[in-house]
Amino acid sequence: MVSAPGPALPHPLPGAVGLSHLSAYDWEAADGVCGGSPHLHLVCTEAYVVTGGRGAVQTLSPDGYRDIPLRPGSVAWFTPGTVHRMVQGGGLRITVLMQNSGLPEAGDAVFTFPPEVLADPRTYEAAATLPPGGGAGTEAAALRRRDLAVEGYLLLRQALVAGDAGPLREFQRAAARLVREKVPRWRELWRCGALAAAERTGAQLDALAAGGDDYLADATAHRSEPTRLGGFGMCGRRDEYALPGATLPYEDR
Template sequence: MSGRPVLVKPGLPHPLPGAVGLSHLSAYDWEAADGVCGGSPHLHLVCTEAYVVTGGRGAVQTLSPDGYREIPLEPGSIAWFAPGTVHRMVQGGDLRITVLMQNSGLPEAGDAVFTFPPEVLADPSRYAEAAGLPPGTGPETAAAARRRRDLAVEGYLGLREALVAGDNGPYREFQRAAARLVRDKVPTWRELWRTGALATAERTGAQLDALAAGEPSYLGEATAHEAAPTRLGGFGMCGRRDEYNLPGTTLPYGGE
């Protein structure tokens, strides 16, 4: 054994810094039952999500153990939410954001759960039917995305009303129901994390070891990469989404 540090190759080809996910969103301008225009409330089970506002105005409404909040969004502002935080993007006028998502690939692999009413969450097949969309970006997909949004808002308003009244029971039960829905997906998520975010962090450790040993030969692999959105105007949870067909960036491994 030479004792030289062994560099860990990234499991993903050319991941973005930190193996983050990336997409661009224009918030929906569809009016919901409460008169508010915006996206589908949901939470993530293991991913922190960040909004970087690039244009327009709006807000993000959140439900968490510290209660209900409405965070203003304007160009240059950033908001982010830890796993378990219910969030709803609200349109205030031409709101556009760049989304940075922890744990490359996991949100598209089912890490996000909509705030559908309890009876939908209790039935995995019914949940899957309500959450799914037809392929493409045409009128049929738009109508399905709006129905999905309206159903998520229906459940969300009940959670918010209870939380504002000081009752966090429905919110906690929603978190538990979301966890039950995704439990069978954990082995797949673990592999995505292992070959994405974890592999990237381990590679940094190996690079530090190499530098400490005075053997920076890995720098000989230096290069640059570029990409542009390859699908424009897709229907995301919060709005129309521009996506990158790069593993771990927006689409699931293997694409769609």
């Protein structure tokens, strides 16, 4: 009788996705908008499931600038390379579902800092990394990081709205250069996480087709609680879960 092999990671969430909860920052930026730090992901699609309040997500992609309204029940998602900025409109609360759990935590996010910051990996890392802890010093650093990201973001948005996608494409290229050395580690995490989850489903289908059901004897249930509340993330205060495949919280990087 054919049985499916065991998981590469111990019981990840469905599809090996990442999960967190966010309360959008209410800090006002230079353009008068309250919200988070604009950034993109290189290989991960991200989804916002709105559970409370109102706001928006502003996105920049080669097909233009969008201001997508968010209200309870809304779901918005954006593919790799899409710059996104969470905007606070009043009590905005979001559950984030992140493709490829483990990759975002390993650095699959690049802030829209100005070009001179992006040009040097050490300068970028110094601007992107928050000090440990959750006190006033960490909050001040998160605010400075947000403001620096907004500074670069506004230049990208201005050009894109004017019909010039060149600065956005150059930012995407700069982001790709910054993370290139991390790709071997990302590939390892992907193989052990998202790819393994998909292959496990394939093995289960093969087992069922061959008349096997032994893998069902391993059925079980799991439960998790947040391991940190109110951390300073990219988009807002972040509640985190220590789930299989995660390393360090990507939003603290």
